[in-house]
Amino acid sequence: MRSRLTLVTAAAGLLLTVAAADAADCPAPRTVATTSVGMRYCVDPAFDAVVAAQLGAIRADVRAQRQAGKLVIYASTPISPRGGGHEKTNIAIGAAVKARLEKELGAAVWVLDPGRYQLAAVNGRAPGGEEYMVMWTAALAGADGQGADFDVMHFTGPGDMRAFFGCGREDVTGCAERYLTARAAADPELQRIAGDPARRRAFVRFYALRASSAFSKGAHDEWNIAVRINRRRPLGEQLAVWFDGRPASPAEMEVEVSPGYEFR
Secondary structure (H helix, E strand, O other), X not given: OOEEEEEEEOOXXXXXXXXXXXXXXXXXXXXXXXXXXXXXXXXXXXXXXXXXXXHHHHHHXXXXXXXXXXXXXXXXXXXXXXXXOOHHHHXXXXXXXXXXXXXXXXXXXXXXXXXXXXXXXXXXXXXXHHHHHHHHHHHHHOOOOOOOOOOEEEEOOHHHHHHHHOOOOOOHHHXXXXXXXXXXXXXXXXXXXXXXXXHHHHHHHHHHHHOOHHHOHHHHHHHHHHHHHHHHOOHHHOOEEEEOOEEOOHHHHOOOOOOOOOOO
């Protein structure tokens, strides 16, 4: 049997239900945290303070933009190098998506780029995806699970990434190759990728053929957050969901995908 207790994280302003789970499910010292939209994550309590501090910074930034009268868009871009990507390149893509959306949609819009909000290491250990997703679920959904601070959730797709690389409609693999070759001269990490045939092929495959938040564990959870937010909102007030610069269909907006870091 699992014993449960409820705690209030005052700095985060979020009610979490924490379960002392069986070791086979969520091994100690990790605990299962349940968020306002019912999604659970197996998290390390050692990161509670840094998560709360960064969540406070995110909320302060969003609040400032709301007070300035801005419409707020959350732009989900893969950060992890999973599948052949490159973390620094992904962070740069996220910044480029933010800049492009703000230019396209105009001064009334502010785009939140999650790559700007990194969690600090604790005792020499980096946070995992679960810690990040507890933070982003709280930021996106809010205490009531209705996501009132956001107007749109945008998910990066192939068109967004091709725009970053300067690729046209032809020779996309060659475009990714040329980007890697050009940047490798000044970046030792990219140089190692370019010099390893298997890693080079994975890089080209990811950015030419995948190039999408569809292959991101965090983005899968974020999509499901959006679906759950919309289940709590009346039809006319639902959160808009975009993929690759276009609005999702009504069916897409209300269907969950496979979980990423969510604990099920």
